[in-house]
Amino acid sequence: MNEDLYNELVAQFNAEGGEILMFTVDRMLYGIEIHYITEIIGIQPITIIPKVPSFIKGVINIRGKVVPVINVRARFGIPEVPYDDRTCIIVVELGEIVVGLIVDRVREVITVKPNEICSTPGNQNKSNQFIRSIIESNDEIKLLLDVRKLVME
Amino acid sequence: MASFEAGMEGMVEVFIYESTTLLEQLEQILMRTESNNSFDDEDINEIFRIMHTIKGSSAMMGLSNMSALAHSMEDMFFIIREEKPYIISIQNLYDLVFTASDLLKAEVEMIQEDNYTPTDFSEHIGKIKAFVAILKDGSVTEPEQTAASSEDNSVTEPIADDSDMIAVRVFFDDDCEMENLRSLLLIKKIKEDCLKLEYEPSDIETNADSIKTIIDNGFLIKFKPINDEKYILKTIEDSVGVKSYEVIEHNNNNAENAEALPGFIDLESNTESYTGLTDAESSESADEPLQAKTDTTEQTKPITNDSSENLELPKSAEQINNLLAKSQGSKGKQNLITVNLNKLDQLLDMVGEIVITEAMVTSSADLKGLKLDNFNKSARQLRKLTDELQDIVMSIRMVPLSGVFNKMTRVVRDMKVKLNKDVNLVFEGEETEVDKGVIDNLNDPLMHMVRNSMDHGIEDDPQERIKLGKPEKGTVTLSAYNASGEVIIVVADDGAGINTKKVLEKAKRNGLLTKPESEYTDKEIFNMIMLPGFSTNEEVTEFSGRGVGMDVVRQNIEKIGGSVSVESKQGVGTSFIIKIPLSLAIVGGIEISVGPSIFTIPINSVKESFKLNQKQLIRDMSGKEMVMIRGKCYPLIRLYEFYDLTPKSTDVFDGMVILVEGGGKQACLLADELIGEQQVVVKPFSPLLNRYNVKQNGMAGCTILGDGSITIILDINNIIQEQ
Known part of the structure; x- marks a missing residue:
């Protein structure tokens, strides 16, 4: 997915709101717009690919498709924990790139209204560089992830 | 859009x-x-x-x-x-x-x-x-002498009134001799009774060779009788030496000629024989109804640019071939359908899945220890069918290289004009078939190579060629053939060859040398021209010489799993040899395990596998390990070290050693175990992984095994180069 199209989608989301899938990583609540998500599956046997960055855990077989998986903890620089039966792989599709995101657990899908979206945090350090905006609804703070940045950069 | x-x-x-x-x-x-x-x-x-x-x-x-x-x-x-x-x-x-x-x-x-x-x-x-x-x-009537066009106006109108022209083919007695003179006499005899008369060959008076033509094809007379045609036919019949004659309905000409290849020749000559009437009839032609003209176009009447003096029947073989090619082309068209390539890709994916699933079912763990005669029988049948299905799908995707080769004629044409060099382009084995996915990636590399051969390969000065005893006109040959599961494409020129000294100098100037000059072999020097940022041509031209061309060629070919090498001989010529896999999709492979990972080595690269014994292992001064097999030394690559994996055992003598070959070099790989051999479906890596240079690290793609697990297909070329 090229940058222009992605930015267009972001602008549309900011203007109209939309549905996001909530999940937790290291007890923090994160969200991804559901239109990037194709499915959510449990943890699978992962084939290691040597000589790639450590956050790329390898590839999995999803119905005959070979899909690379990214451990979101490792991507954020948070210590990894062993996978358990709540560990999920969220499969997202960004244009031609299909990738699985390993997260601690998946929560629910919520609808976000435009007025609940707060602007991007100003100072970008390593731990929050993937956060696109902050969503405040039902007195809870949720962090909306910048999927493109998470996967592509 | x-x-x-x-x-x-x-x-x-x-x-x-x-x-x-x-x-x-x-x-x-x-x-x-x-x-x-x-x-x-x-x-x-x-x-x-x-x-x-x-x-x-x-x-x-x-x-x-x-x-x-x-x-x-x-x-x-x-x-x-x-x-x-x-x-x-x-x-x-x-x-x-x-x-x-x-x-x-x-x-x-x-x-x-x-x-x-x-x-x-x-x-x-x-x-x-x-x-x-x-x-x-210019559309005013032109005399017949020169070109294509000039015949155009003559072609149009004779058709209009040929309904009342009678064509007769006369054959003379076998040994009567002087057929041309006899023909001339015959013409003179019937001339008075005809309104219009043409004959073919028309140069019987001047050309002695026309005898042969008359013997072979008969003497063709066309006439428009004043009174009764029977009278004329009688004259012909009674002439001395006439063996037989046949009356040909002009309109049936095509059908009659179609019997033999010379049909084309006859058509050709017919056009010529109309020439006599051009002047008389040209004014009429303008007034002809459109209908008549459309009729003309439906008949295959070549308008040649050759001078009409050249009446000899034997036309260049090229033209005949052209005609044949054309008729074959039009025949083929009806049996083809166009399919979206994506659908074919999907089909291939699907078949790949079936092949894997079949293996999954028949080797299912649940079946272990059971005696299932009927099941095994059906399973074998299924296996056979899936194999056939796979073959068919693969063959659907195979496309002959001629399409890509033909595009090169255009490249050569343009280059000829721009560089002012005359070059022959010769094809060999263009019917060789390659997977569509491969073909699409061949266009650019071939174009670069052909340009390169024309620009750098063929000598600028024809005199230089003549001095070396070569024909003045250079030749670029594109050839293709199959060899052990690979397709080999060679772009060869008969030009000056690569000047190793010049290449070395240039490489030195560009800082591309990694060892003392004297240690480079010719082969290594030739391969230097494919390094990034290398160009020996003094001037940058429009076509080549920016020093990116050959580098890009190599990258593109490697992208589709192929390799390029160069051979050259000073004064004789240069060849670029491209080796590409027949198909990207399904390859035979040997599975090996290294620690937790399973790798697949394409079977084409595997020479042999064996357990090592003490005597075979040699260490050189720097601690580099070598394996001695039958008096030859090969470097040993420990795969677990290469990929930073934890193996079952680090002891060389516990593991399995596989002798592999890639890019003309050989090496031994150390793995934990040999698992088995299997046909595997190659899945390309996700673009996400490609960004991390997995290809450069010796991984060509991945594949899914019968049990659903994924293995990585090794790219032996890369591993040997990288180590």
Whole structure:
């Protein structure tokens, strides 16, 4: 997915709101717009690919498709924990790139209204560089992830 | 594609596909006809039709610029078709059509981009219009002497009144001798009783060789009798030496000629034999109803650019081949359908899945220890069927290389003009088939190589060639053949060869040397020209010499799993040898395990595998390990070290050693275990992984095994180079 199209989608989301899938990583609540998500599956046997960055855990077989998986903890620089039966792989599709995101657990899908979206945090350090905006609804703070940045950069 | 209205996207795709195909057809016609400098009516019609379609469809898409250009071309060919003007410079015509074709092609490509703005073609349209104006002026009757066109006006009208022309083919007695004189006498005899008379060969008086023609094909007389034809026929019959004669209905000419190859020749000669009436009839021709003219075009009447003096029957083999190729082409068309490549890809994926699933079912763990005779029988049958299915699907995707090769004729044509070098392009084995996915990636590399051969390979000065005893005209040969599961394509020139000294100097200047100059072998030096940023040509030309070409070639070929090597001999020539896998999709592989990972080595690269014994292992001074097999030393690559994995055992003697070959070099790989051999379906890596140079680290792709697990396919070439 090229940058222009992605930015267009972001602008549309900011203007109209939309549905996001909530999940937790290291007890923090994160969200991804559901239109990037194709499915959510449990943890699978992962084939290691040597000589790639450590956050790329390898590839999995999803119905005959070979899909690379990214451990979101490792991507954020948070210590990894062993996978358990709540560990999920969220499969997202960004244009031609299909990738699985390993997260601690998946929560629910919520609808976000435009007025609940707060602007991007100003100072970008390593731990929050993937956060696109902050969503405040039902007195809870949720962090909306910048999927493109998470996967592509 | 933003400039199109909503709902048009689907049509844009069809439009692009259609236009590209048509333009390719156009180019083929042009290339074919240009090589023998002649258009026949069918070609003109075809070009006319192509332009007409493009005009229509681009107008429908709202692409008025393309439509206008196509329209002007259509007009031009309409005039050529209908008025048969005298074409003064056929080269100009070709240039115009080629340029127009290029412009349209470029435009079609641009449409596929996001921010498309229509190009202004008015300049070229202006040129075409100017040419058309010249054509119109020149459409006055011309004497027969020179060109294509001149026959045009003669071709039109004889057809109109040939209904009352009678054609007779006369054969003389076998040993009567002096057939030409006898023919002449015969003509003189019947001349008085004919309104009009033509005969073929028409040069019986002057050309002694015509005897042979008459013996072989008979003497063809066409006449329009004043009174009764029977009288004339009687005269013919009674002449001395006449063995037999046959009356040929002119309209049946085609059918009659179709019996043998010389049919073409006869047609050709018919055209010639009309020449006599040109002047008398030309005024009539203008008044002929259109109907008559369309009839003409339906018959295959080649308009040749050859001088008509050259009446000899044997036409160049090339032309006959052309004709044959054309008829085969049109025959083939009816049996073809066009399929979206994506669908074929899907089909192949599906078959890959079936192959894997079949293995999963038949080797299921649940079946272990059970005695299942019927099941095994059915399973074998299933296995056989899936194998066949796989073969068929693979064969569907196979495309002959001739398409890519033919595109090179165009490259050579352009280069010829620009570089002012005359070069023969020769094809060998262009019927060799390769997977469609491979073909698409061959175009650019081949183009670079052909350009390179023409620009750098062939000597600039023909005198140099003559001095070396080579023909003045250089030759670039494109050949292809199958060899052990690979397709080998060779681009060879008979030029100056690579000057190793020059290459070394240049490499030194560019800082590309990694060891002392004297240690480089010729082969290593040749391969230097494919390093990034290397170019030996003194001047940068439009075509090559920017030092990116050969580097890009290598990258592109490697992308599709192939390799390039160079062979050269000073003064004799240079060959680029491309090896590519027959298919990217399914390969035979050997599975090996290294610690937790399973790798697949393509079976083509595997020489042998064995357990090592003490005596075979050698260490050199720097601690590098070598394996000695039958008196030869090979470097040992421990895969677990190469990929930073934890193996079962680090002891060389516990593991399995596999001797592999890639890129002309050999090495031994150390793995934990050999698991087995299997046909595997190659899945390319996700673009996400490609960004981390997995390919450069010796991983060609991955594959899914019968139990659903994924293995990585190793790229032996890369591993050997990297270590």
